[in-house]
Amino acid sequence: MAHQDDGSGFSRRTFIGSIGVGAAGLLAPLGAGAAAQAAREVAAGATVAVTLQINGQAHRLEVEPRWSLLHVLREVLGLTGTKPGCERGECGACTVLIDGATRNACLTLAVEVEGREIRTIEGVARPDQPSAVAQAFVDEDAFQCGYCTPGQVMAAEGLLARSPHPSPEEIRAGMSGNLCRCGAYPHILKAVERASASRRGGRP
Amino acid sequence: MSGEASAGAGPGAPEPWGETRVVGKPLPRIDAWERVTGAAVFTRDLTLPDMLHAAVLRCPHAHARVRRVDLAVAARRPGVRAVLGPDGPGAAIPWYPDREGKPTSRLLDPDCRYQGEEVAAVAAETLAQAQEALAAVAVEYEVLPAVTDMERALDAGAPAVHARGNRQGERFGYSRGDLEQGLAQADAVVELTTRSACSVHTPMEVHCSVAHWEGHQLTVWDSTQGVFAVRAELAAALGLPLSSVRVVSHFVGGGFGGKLQLSKHTVLAALLARAAGRPVKLALSREETLRCVGNRPPNRLTVRAGARRDGTLTALGLEALGTGGAYPASATSGLLVGDLYRCANVRTAHDNVHVNAGPGRAFRAPGVPPAAFALEQAMDALAEKLGLDPLELRLANLPTGSQTRGLPFTSTGLERCLREGARAFGWREARARARDAGPLRRGVGLAAGMWGYEGDPRATALVTLLADGSATLNTGAVDIGTGTRTVLAQVVAEELGVPLERIAVENADTGTTQFSPPSGGSQTVLVNAPAVRAAALEVRRKLLGIAAGELHAAPGSLRLEGGAVVTAAGRRVLLKDLAGLAERVSLVGVGERAPHPPGKLALPFAAHFAEVEVDVRTGQVRLLRLLAVQDSGRVMNALTFENQVHGGVVMGLGFGLTEERVLDHATGALLSRGWHDYQLPTALDAPASIDWLPVDPHDRECNSVGAKGLGEPAHIPTAAAVANAIHHATGVRPLEAPMTPPRLVALLARARS
Ligand code: FES
Ligand code: FES
Numbered sequence: 001m002a003h004q005d006d007g008s009g010f011s012r013r014t015f016i017g018s019i020g021v022g023a024a025g026l027l028a029p030l031g032a033g034a035a036a037q038a039a040r041e042v043a044a045g046a047t048v049a050v051t052l053q054i055n056g057q058a059h060r061l062e063v064e065p066r067w068s069l070l071h072v073l074r075e076v077l078g079l080t081g082t083k084p085g086c087e088r089g090e091c092g093a094c095t096v097l098i099d100g101a102t103r104n105a106c107l108t109l110a111v112e113v114e115g116r117e118i119r120t121i122e123g124v125a126r127p128d129q130p131s132a133v134a135q136a137f138v139d140e141d142a143f144q145c146g147y148c149t150p151g152q153v154m155a156a157e158g159l160l161a162r163s164p165h166p167s168p169e170e171i172r173a174g175m176s177g178n179l180c181r182c183g184a185y186p187h188i189l190k191a192v193e194r195a196s197a198s199r200r201g202g203r204p
Numbered sequence: 205m206s207g208e209a210s211a212g213a214g215p216g217a218p219e220p221w222g223e224t225r226v227v228g229k230p231l232p233r234i235d236a237w238e239r240v241t242g243a244a245v246f247t248r249d250l251t252l253p254d255m256l257h258a259a260v261l262r263c264p265h266a267h268a269r270v271r272r273v274d275l276a277v278a279a280r281r282p283g284v285r286a287v288l289g290p291d292g293p294g295a296a297i298p299w300y301p302d303r304e305g306k307p308t309s310r311l312l313d314p315d316c317r318y319q320g321e322e323v324a325a326v327a328a329e330t331l332a333q334a335q336e337a338l339a340a341v342a343v344e345y346e347v348l349p350a351v352t353d354m355e356r357a358l359d360a361g362a363p364a365v366h367a368r369g370n371r372q373g374e375r376f377g378y379s380r381g382d383l384e385q386g387l388a389q390a391d392a393v394v395e396l397t398t399r400s401a402c403s404v405h406t407p408m409e410v411h412c413s414v415a416h417w418e419g420h421q422l423t424v425w426d427s428t429q430g431v432f433a434v435r436a437e438l439a440a441a442l443g444l445p446l447s448s449v450r451v452v453s454h455f456v457g458g459g460f461g462g463k464l465q466l467s468k469h470t471v472l473a474a475l476l477a478r479a480a481g482r483p484v485k486l487a488l489s490r491e492e493t494l495r496c497v498g499n500r501p502p503n504r505l506t507v508r509a510g511a512r513r514d515g516t517l518t519a520l521g522l523e524a525l526g527t528g529g530a531y532p533a534s535a536t537s538g539l540l541v542g543d544l545y546r547c548a549n550v551r552t553a554h555d556n557v558h559v560n561a562g563p564g565r566a567f568r569a570p571g572v573p574p575a576a577f578a579l580e581q582a583m584d585a586l587a588e589k590l591g592l593d594p595l596e597l598r599l600a601n602l603p604t605g606s607q608t609r610g611l612p613f614t615s616t617g618l619e620r621c622l623r624e625g626a627r628a629f630g631w632r633e634a635r636a637r638a639r640d641a642g643p644l645r646r647g648v649g650l651a652a653g654m655w656g657y658e659g660d661p662r663a664t665a666l667v668t669l670l671a672d673g674s675a676t677l678n679t680g681a682v683d684i685g686t687g688t689r690t691v692l693a694q695v696v697a698e699e700l701g702v703p704l705e706r707i708a709v710e711n712a713d714t715g716t717t718q719f720s721p722p723s724g725g726s727q728t729v730l731v732n733a734p735a736v737r738a739a740a741l742e743v744r745r746k747l748l749g750i751a752a753g754e755l756h757a758a759p760g761s762l763r764l765e766g767g768a769v770v771t772a773a774g775r776r777v778l779l780k781d782l783a784g785l786a787e788r789v790s791l792v793g794v795g796e797r798a799p800h801p802p803g804k805l806a807l808p809f810a811a812h813f814a815e816v817e818v819d820v821r822t823g824q825v826r827l828l829r830l831l832a833v834q835d836s837g838r839v840m841n842a843l844t845f846e847n848q849v850h851g852g853v854v855m856g857l858g859f860g861l862t863e864e865r866v867l868d869h870a871t872g873a874l875l876s877r878g879w880h881d882y883q884l885p886t887a888l889d890a891p892a893s894i895d896w897l898p899v900d901p902h903d904r905e906c907n908s909v910g911a912k913g914l915g916e917p918a919h920i921p922t923a924a925a926v927a928n929a930i931h932h933a934t935g936v937r938p939l940e941a942p943m944t945p946p947r948l949v950a951l952l953a954r955a956r957s
Contacts, residue, residue, distance in 0.1 A: 045282075080249035081242020083457075085408050086490040090879040093408060121242040138236040141843040144851055145685030146239025147246060147408040147457030168892070175887040179879060181408045181458050182685050183854025185890040187847055 050114045054079070055123030063110045070094045070105035073120060081121035081150045085179065092178030095151040095158070096120050102158030102177075121150035124157055133157055133195040142191035144182035152178050156192045165196050217734065217798040217908040218741055221838075225765070226697040226704065227909070230842035233690040234704060235683070244455040247412045247427040248487055255414070256285050257331040258476050258486040260469060261324040261338045262495070263316035266350035266560040266872020267363065270314040273324055274342040281340055283333030286480035289324040289341075290314050294475040297441050299468070300531035300563065303373055308366065308531055311441075311471055316345075317365055317530035318560050319873055320495035322468050327476040327484045350560035350872040354502060354527040357557040365530055365558035372528055372556040378538055378608060379551040383508075386519025386549025390510025392589040393519075398578040400941040401864040402502040404494050404882060405567055409457020411497050412487035415473040423450040423715070426470055429459040429684050430722025435714045437466035442474060450715035459684045460855070461566035462498045464722045491877045498565025499865060501526045501535040505578035509586050515600035517545055522552040522578075526571070533564035537571025539656040540579050542608040544618075545601040560872050566724065568852075569655060569916035573859050573923055577941055580651035580924035584931065593635065594928065595626050598652055606656075606805050614806040615901035615912075617835025618652060621811035625650070625833035628897055629813040635932070645818045646828070649928025652811045653920035655913055659727030663797040664718040667696055667739040669747060671786050673767045673779030674706040677739075680720035681732045682712040686915065687844030688728050692736045694841060695909065699740035700747070701764030702779075726808065726913025729840055731797055734908040739795025746791045750784035751777070798908065806906030809835040809899075810917040812853070812925040818933045823948030825861060825930060827891040830922070835899040837912035849896040849918045856922020858885045861942050 047062040054077070063072055070087070073079040073096075085093030087106045094105040097119040125134035133156045136142070143149040152175065159166060159174035166174060171192045180188065221227065238244035263270070273289040288295065290312045298307030309315070312322055324341055328334040349363035356362055357370040364370060387393055407427075414425040422444065428434050431451040439449045456463065469486045477484035488497065508521035526535025538552040587597040602619050605612035626632065634648040666678040677696050683689045693707045711717055720732055748759040751769040754777075755762070761772040768776045779785060800806065813831040818824070832849045839845045862883040866875040876882040903910055923941055930938050936951045 125241040134240050137240045138232050141847050145458045150242035172887045179884050183851035185887045186850045186894050
């Protein structure tokens with residue numbers, strides 16, 4: 001998935017200077033435009049203020065520019081439904097929706113997504129308001145340990161948002177970025193099909 | 205089926221079930237919502253007030269001696285609250301016992317025998333601060349020569365992993381009859397050697413512990429398969445009474461055998477927490493899970509097999525080489541060669557060597573999938589040589605008991621697995637199909653398997669019926685994702701007629717729940733469900749006694765269903781309306797698992813049938829369909845049973861086709877350091893259909909619920925069945941696992957020239 005320009009006002013060079021851990025080392029190379037953008041210098045360890053729009057709520061936060069969205073969701077906001085599996089873009093356990101598109105929260109810097117609409121599992125799957133996808137995952141037993149499951153649900157939400165009635169092949173390809181070490185794939189694929197079918201007729 | 209006289213399921217066990225109402229149904233799990241919505245709190249998700257984060261400094265060399273560690277600068281780094289090096293308190297805790305129980309290393313040992321071994325640990329306010337502090341630890345290493353290739357470990361002049369040499373104990377084995385004589389009696393003999401790579405568990409949730417002291421009381425939340433096993437080892441390591449250590453594991457993100465035992469990081473978390481006076485969380489990174497918390501050892505297996513013209517096996521021999529890595533760990537298995545088929549002349553010999561690599565651990569049927577890969581290919585080759593159908597050769601040699609242990613099986617579903625599987629799969633038709641001429645070649649193969657562990661029967665459960673007619677179940681069993689909570693609650697629902705949604709399960713907490721062995725080795729259901737059933741039956745007896753008095757009926761004439769007592773005349777009284785129950789507030793039943801049936805073994809069997817398509821230009825293998833036939837006794841929940849079969853098969857595909865830990869033999873460095881290089885099957889690799897067929901021999905002797913194990917046997921034959929299908933499709937024998945495109949292309953090229 002391509003990294004889009006974030007418009008956050010921080011140059012990548014600035015926070016590459018403060019890399020310790022996290023996503024920064026995996027950034028796409030600098031574009032000339034991004035490099036030319038005016039940058040505020042940020043000292044290592046210092047924080048900057050951002051406002052993140054998460055599940056319809058604005059959160060005003062002080063974050064280190066090097067923090068991944070995954071880190072901010074879990075360690076700052078306590079939204080632990082988004083799971084770390086590899087923290088380097090290999091497993092999809094941390095899948096969230098940014099402006100409706102699936103994205104790995106471990107490869108996304110919090111400062112990149114200011115002003116974007118961020119949706120996490122907590123925003124789409126609640127026992128009192130089950131989404132069609134979440135309900136289908138429950139009914140089909142589309143998980144074993146459940147650790148990859150929030151990420152699978154978010155990947156399915158993203159897939160069905162861009163292609164409401166995918167073919168079985170599209171579903172397999174669309175879900176292939178999300179590893180399940182328990183190997184629950186057959187039930188996961190069935191759940192996505194079921195969710196897609198239950199949405200026919202315009203139901204959400 | 206009910207009412208039939210039988211030997212019963214062990215001394216003191218209740219009559220086996222006949223028809224069931226709740227057990228066996230495809231019911232969604234009682235904790236499905238927590239798992240699907242991300243509300244389930246895994247250890248990795250846990251945050252305690254005031255909690256510190258820890259990180260471990262690891263040896264960058266495959267073999268080195270730590271001369272000096274200077275922690276002074278690291279200790280002064282911002283946020284650092286505790287540091288621990290090889291001279292620190294607890295560093296000398298003995299570790300990695302050998303077969304005699306003698307430790308071969310220490311918690312932080314100056315002798316580092318693989319790349320990634322623990323050298324020091326730091327706890328700080330944030331994980332970033334802990335990691336930054338590690339960078340400030342000064343270590344002086346004396347780098348030593350290393351050996352990482354097990355086939356070089358016994359060479360003259362090979363670097364010594366341990367001072368006493370690279371053998372893990374003496375060669376060991378098993379023998380019955382006379383192998384050489386058996387080979388001489390055979391009309392056909394085959395010999396082949398397979399090699400299988402090291403695979404690594406990499407559960408989705410990394411290994412993680414949170415340690416918290418309150419005075420001398422230690423509580424550890426641990427991502428583990430066995431809270432009681434970890435408590436025992438942790439208490440021993442820290443010199444504490446069992447009563448001072450509490451281990452909790454509510455949700456676990458997979459284990460597969462890699463989380464059965466105490467790991468170093470758990471002890472490090474406890475020591476750092478004690479030093480800092482604050483709770484400490486230590487979560488391994490994905491890369492660390494690929495290095496230091498176990499693996500399935502690589503194997504080189506040579507099988508010799510001989511049979512008469514009619515298919516009767518006369519000889520089976522196994523020469524096994526494996527490596528448990530740098531420290532004692534078992535590496536190969538003789539189970540299948542010794543017990544899967546009836547054979548008078550059998551000899552196995554096992555060599556286990558040390559190399560400078562991470563130590564092995566139990567991994568889903570330790571040693572058995574590699575052995576199936578070897579034995580089941582040898583059986584296929586033997587059938588080919590004799591001009592027999594591979595199915596017929598196996599049917600000609602069915603066992604009725606364990607020949608290595610001299611005990612009959614309570615039930616042997618292997619024949620039904622093979623026959624019913626062949627019918628459902630359309631084996632004969634598929635086998636008779638002419639070989640393709642084009643670049644895409646299709647073929648079918650089968651493989652059988654069994655599992656050899658009957659389980660640790662020491663389990664206790666507590667069932668409580670509450671005044672309002674709801675119930676609680678208390679069990680120490682960990683639910684590692686196989687549906688344990690749900691299946692055990694179904695047993696309570698079955699006996700008490702309480703709806704599933706009114707049963708709460710409290711589990712896997714040594715502070716509050718009853719003893720259960722670790723969830724692994726395919727024992728969880730067959731050990732715990734009978735204990736739960738016994739507890740529920742005790743409550744049932746008490747309840748029916750109360751109801752009989754109030755309803756003026758004989759206890760035996762009453763039924764329990766839908767949260768009510770129903771009389772023979774059809775009168776229903778809700779449990780909450782029973783005055784006697786309200787008065788007692790609750791009814792408690794304590795259930796213990798009955799011992800195993802004396803003089804017999806209760807073991808599960810399986811046969812897998814695979815159809816593949818091989819692109820002979822690229823060596824790419826596509827699994828078109830797979831049928832898993834499982835004799836695991838009673839199906840406790842059709843939905844979770846199917847799911848676990850899928851999981852076993854998918855993991856078998858990983859072992860057979862993609863997963864390989866890669867070490868650089870020149871430097872001893874681990875090259876497969878993430879899932880990019882260590883390749884798990886994805887949704888694109890799983891076949892469109894994984895069919896499953898349960899074979900239930902209605903085993904009335906194995907235990908009081910009639911279930912045998914599933915996790916292991918659903919995984920054991922998969923890779924072997926795929927290998928045999930590849931042979932059927934292409935004519936080449938893929939003797940190396942994983943059967944990757946480069947390996948197959950090379951084999952096909954060799955076959956053409
Ligand atoms: S944690 Fe983000 S992709 Fe694995
Ligand atoms: S359900 Fe365990 S990793 Fe997917």
